Amino acid sequence: MDRIIERALKGDPRSIARLITVVESENDRAKEIMKKIYPHTGKAHMIGVTGSPGAGKSTFLDKLISSMMASGLTVGVIAVDPSSPFTGGAVLGDRLRMQQHSLDPGVFIRSMGTRGSLGGLSRGTYEAALILDACGKDIVLIETVGVGQSEIDVVKIADTVALLLVPGMGDDIQIMKAGIMEIADVFIVNKADRDGSERVVREVNIMLDLQTGKDWRPPVIPTVAESGEGVELAAGALSEHREFLASSDEGRRRKHRRLRLEVEEILKREIAKIAEEAWDSRIGGDVLEDLASRRKDPYTVADDLLSEFISR
Ligand SMILES: Nc1nc2c(ncn2[C@@H]2O[C@H](COP(=O)(O)OP(=O)(O)OP(=O)(O)O)[C@@H](O)[C@H]2O)c(=O)[nH]1
Ligand SMILES: [Mg+2]
Numbered sequence: 649m650d651r652i653i654e655r656a657l658k659g660d661p662r663s664i665a666r667l668i669t670v671v672e673s674e675n676d677r678a679k680e681i682m683k684k685i686y687p688h689t690g691k692a693h694m695i696g697v698t699g700s701p702g703a704g705k706s707t708f709l710d711k712l713i714s715s716m717m718a719s720g721l722t723v724g725v726i727a728v729d730p731s732s733p734f735t736g737g738a739v740l741g742d743r744l745r746m747q748q749h750s751l752d753p754g755v756f757i758r759s760m761g762t763r764g765s766l767g768g769l770s771r772g773t774y775e776a777a778l779i780l781d782a783c784g785k786d787i788v789l790i791e792t793v794g795v796g797q798s799e800i801d802v803v804k805i806a807d808t809v810a811l812l813l814v815p816g817m818g819d820d821i822q823i824m825k826a827g828i829m830e831i832a833d834v835f836i837v838n839k840a841d842r843d844g845s846e847r848v849v850r851e852v853n854i855m856l857d858l859q860t861g862k863d864w865r866p867p868v869i870p871t872v873a874e875s876g877e878g879v880e881l882a883a884g885a886l887s888e889h890r891e892f893l894a895s896s897d898e899g900r901r902r903k904h905r906r907l908r909l910e911v912e913e914i915l916k917r918e919i920a921k922i923a924e925e926a927w928d929s930r931i932g933g934d935v936l937e938d939l940a941s942r943r944k945d946p947y948t949v950a951d952d953l954l955s956e957f958i959s960r
Contacts, residue, residue, distance in 0.1 A: 649677065653684050659722075659784045661756055667779050668758060672772035682775060688782035692724070693890045696802035698792045699812030704838040705791050708812060708873035708882075713755060715876075715883045716787055724780030725757040727791045728773060756780060771917070774805050774910075803831040804909050807902065808889045810834045810882070813852065815844035829855065833866050834885045840870035840878065864892050926953045 649670075656663035667685070671678045697712075699705050706727070713723050760773055773790070780788045792802045803809055811832035835856075837848045852868045867885045871878030893899030930953065938944040 649681065650684075653681065656779070656783050657685075657688060664756055664779060664783050665758070668772070668776045671775045671779065672760065678775070682778070685779055685782045689778045690781070692777075692781035692785050692788045693808065693887070694777055694781070694788045694790065694806045695886055696790045696792060696806030696809045697812065698802055698809065699836075699838075700814070701793055703812040703814050704873040705793070705812055708836065708838060708871065708879065709789055709791055711873055711876045711879040712789070712883055715879055717755065719883075721786040722784060723755050724777075724783075724785035724788045725755070725791070726773060726776050726780070726788070727757070727759045728793070756783075756785065771913075774913075777805055804906065807893055807899075808833045808886055810836055810886065812836045812838050813848055814839045815842045815848050833864065833889045834882065835866055835868040836878075836882055837868060837870045838873050841872045841874075845870055863896055863898055864889065922957065923953075926957050 652663045652666050656667050667681060671681055697705050697709060709725065709727075713725065716723050758776060760776060777788050777790060790802055790806060809832050811829070811834070813835060814837070835852050837845050837852070839845065849868050849870055856866055856868070867888075869878055869882050869885055871882055873879065893902065930949075935944070935949060939946060939949065
């Protein structure tokens with residue numbers, strides 16, 4: 649495994665793919681790999697791109713990758729495919745759309761599921777992003793569909809979140825205000841070739857003007873992802889946001905919040921494993937009968953198991 653890590657760190661795509669596969673399987677080797685990878689991370693700009701199904705995320709990413717590569721940047725992409733009926737058929741389309749890039753050296757594209765949490769990001773997504781970072785990608789793009797928890801989760805991973813809106817959503821903007829609107833750092837109004845896009849731009853701008861007390865005013869950029877119009881501007885806005893983070897308290901706050909979440913997540917995972925083992929070791933005894941007959945309650949059983957484990 650050490651040789652694979654070594655080669656991956658030098659940017660070898662096949663070794664990178666191997667590492668991600670192992671880490672995705674969440675076995676014991678995953679932790680060892682991550683320990684070795686971690687010191688090399690912290691350099692990439694992690695960008696989350698989210699928006700409703702069909703908003704044009706993949707098309708936009710395709711053009712964004714071209715634009716970034718033209719500036720000499722290396723790019724890694726993680727497309728999170730929720731096993732959702734809305735997007736079930738889109739996976740192949742995404743692959744085809746971005747396929748031209750999968751042959752480019754300097755671009756690495758990987759699709760991942762949302763296994764585990766309902767609509768959320770699977771554990772491996774963050775690790776995969778870290779691996780791409782460690783392996784020298786300047787930019788790591790994470791595409792998530794805004795149909796579940798994943799678009800909210802992406803903020804835990806990304807430095808910068810771009811939200812794609814499209815005309816014709818009408819009241820959706822109102823609905824979205826609650827969660828995702830607050831976490832977006834850059835607003836993209838895609839399909840600007842369609843009627844109503846100026847209205848969306850105007851409405852989002854009005855909404856943003858009402859927000860006070862923030863050091864970063866998210867820009868609202870119309871794009872036509874299909875033709876590439878506006879994508880350069882969007883790329884510029886993303887990198888401006890990165891510069892803002894690097895030079896502000898907000899950047900430091902986000903970094904700290906993320907590191908806290910990282911350790912918390914790992915701890916939770918470890919504790920869950922211990923809890924499962926503790927319970928498994930008990931389950932053969934009379935405890936289920938005691939519970940069934942109400943001689944014992946589950947709260948006391950859990951408390952007892954916990955204190956036993958702590959005292960060991
Ligand atoms: N008119 C117009 N159509 C676009 C534009 N951008 C993308 N599309 C089309 O919109 C459809 C959906 O594009 P995708 O890039 O697959 O959208 P997506 O957000 O990745 O979709 P999911 O991954 O399924 O959530 C495709 O048919 C695109 O050709 C645009 O700027 N204008
Ligand atoms: Mg897509």
